[in-house]
Structures are given as structure tokens and as C-alpha cells.
Amino acid sequence: MLHISNLGCHKGDRLLFSDVSFELKPGEWLHLQGDNGSGKTSLLRLVSGLAAHSIGHITWNGPPPDAEPTPPSRADMRAHVVYMGHQLALKDDLSAFENLQTHAQINAQTIDDSQAMDALAQLGLRGREHLAVKVLSQGQKRRAALARLLVSPAPLWLLDEPFVALDTKACDRLTHLINQHIDRGGMVLLTSHQAVTFTGQGHAYRLAA
């Protein structure tokens, strides 16, 4: 369970957002909304642990043991999250298959070839698994990156604008995959400018500037 209380974020001298509090239980999703520049991506980066937070708490399993303000820290969520940012983290000269295998190995997961092929096929890349990523289209690249979600055991998916560049068929596939994940007791925290609905408990959270 992800627990966020009184989280705030500064960019330079500017306060991006403050007093953000919410909980995400297994089988729940949360759609993060807000204007451009309201701090959606920053919030996801704080939760993932890529950036350190100075205000508030991010904890996994339960509220913070003490309510005292802690010094700047980095949430250690590495074992719990899989993060899909704006950058796809694909190597142009490797194939989608090789990219997926390398990513899994770096994350200390052991996946066999059929698992990797299956994940890519589920995202509609059948037949293109062994093409260098540089010859794929934007949408296909994003699908290749999204295949990571399927091989990751992490319960919490952090998705930053996952529907960008995807065609309607791929959007449906992704929605289906997110539903499956939620049904299995996973959690999804995503930003999107489109209206989204998934199965299970979910709500929208608006970041006020």
C-alpha cells in the first residue's frame, strides 16, 4: 500500500504543489490530473525515488511511524515500483526483444525468451520483436517500452502519460493490461490528459497549482 501525506515539491524557488495526501491500496488506481506544469511528472518522480523530497512523507505499507518532519530523503521504492517516464529508455541499436531482456536482467529478473516474446506479442509487436528499435514508429517504440510492465513483478505501476502516441487499438490493449494488473491486486498511479476508467476502485486526484 502506498501512503503519501502532506507531500510538497519545490522547483527552484517555486512551490509546485503542497499538501498532497492520498493512499493507494492493492487493487486501486489513481488518475493524477492537473494543468501543464502543475507537477504531475515531479510527483511521479518523487514517488519512484528518482528525486528526493523535502516536505512530507512517502511510505510503503502504512503511515509514517513518527509524524515529525524528516530531513530531505528519497523514497526507497525500488522493489515496489516500475516507472514509465516520458523517455522510453530504449536503445535504438537493439531490438525490442533485446531491450526487454536487458531491462529485465538489469532489474535482476529472470525471464526466459518465451516470456519476453509473449509480453511483446501482447502489446501487438508480434513479428517485429527482432527489428532494431530505430526502425519502429513512435507508437511501436512506446509499445516496446510498455512491455516492461508485463515482465515486472512490481505491484505499483507509475505511468507518465502512457497513452501518448498510441493508436486506439493499442490504447485498448493498454487499458486491458492495466485492468488485469488491478484485478491481480496491483496498483496504478498514472497521469493522462484523457479521461480514463479502469476496473476496481479508482479516482482522480487533481493537483492544484
Added chain:
Amino acid sequence: MSGFTAVVKRDVTLAMRRKTEVITAIFFFVVVAALFPLGIGPEMTTLRLVAPGILWVGALLASMLSLGRLFAADYADGTLEQMALAPTGLTVLVAAKVVAHWLLSGLPLVVLAPVLGMQFNLPADALWILTLSLLIGTPVLSLIGAIGAALTLGVRGGDVLIALLVLPLYVPTLIFGAGAVQAEISGLGASAHLSILMAMALIAAVLSPWASAAALRLALES
């Protein structure tokens, strides 16, 4: 396969698919080392005198050529973010990247050095010590260079800045590396120089991945 070997394998595979970067560094070393005898003239004793310094400076600059791209590509395409989130730990993965950098731009220099050394009329013993000193010294260059590359990540004009940051730190390696060959030529024996070089390699191996990872985290935070 562990995260460490996965990163080494990935970086080597990528370099093999885009060979120009590796070949540039090797060719640079060969050309620089080949130009000096042409410029200085065929005086055997002079050549033997300047050989250790020239070969070492050549190796040092060649190894520095590819430093700018050590983390830049991973930073630009988001791979670095994913590496920072991996349970293996960024420090271990950075160490793997340094190993890959050495395999691609350090090891070829070690292999080529004795061949180039022959142009300078170096005796067989000195050629052997030159190779050995580069074998111990080039990893130090990659390790120190990684810190510079990490600190200048995302900075405009970073390539020039790397040179300014890293070259002064290369000085001790250069002194003891080239010094080992000179000591061997003058009959003093190279073991003292090589021991100090080895000590530098061990210290750098412990501190550099940690320092580089810390610098990379700072770059990722902004």
C-alpha cells in the same frame, strides 16, 4: 545474468553495432604515436627517451575521447533513470559501465602499445613494462574519467569541461605510468612505480563508482 554483466554486455553490443566510436579512439592513438617519430626524426636515443611519455599521453587522450558519451546517451534516452531505479543499485551498474568503457577504449590501447613502442626503438623489457603499466593504468583513466563524465552530465559544453576536470586528475597516473617505463630503461627497475600505479587503481576502483553514482543522482534529480 546479474545486472552488472547485463550492462557490460549491452554496452559492448551497442559499441559493436556502431563501431565508429571505438575505432576513432584506437585510430587516434595509432596516429598520434606514429606522428611523433616522423616529427622528431630518426635519432634512436632521442626516440627512446621520449617514447614512454608520448605513448602514455597518447593513451590518456585516446581514452578521454569517448568519455563525453559514457553517460550522455543513457541520460538522453532515459536508460539512466531506469538504472537508478534498478534494485541492483546504481553504483554497481556504474562500475559495469566503466568496465565496458575500459574494454572498448582501454584494452585495445594496451594491445597496440607494444607494436607502437617498437617504432620508438624501445627494448623488449621496456615494451613489456609499457604494456603492463598501461594494463594497470588505463582502468584508472576510465575510473577517474567516469567521475568527470558524471559531473558534467547535462552541462552545455560538457566535453571541454570534462577535459579540464579530468586531465589534472590524470597527472599522477601519467607520472607513474610513464615513469615505470623510464625506470626500466634506465635500469632502476619498474616495480616501485608499478606498485604505486596498482595502489591508485585499487583506490579508484573503490571510490570512483560510488562518486560517479552520487553525481549521476544529482543530474537525474533536476
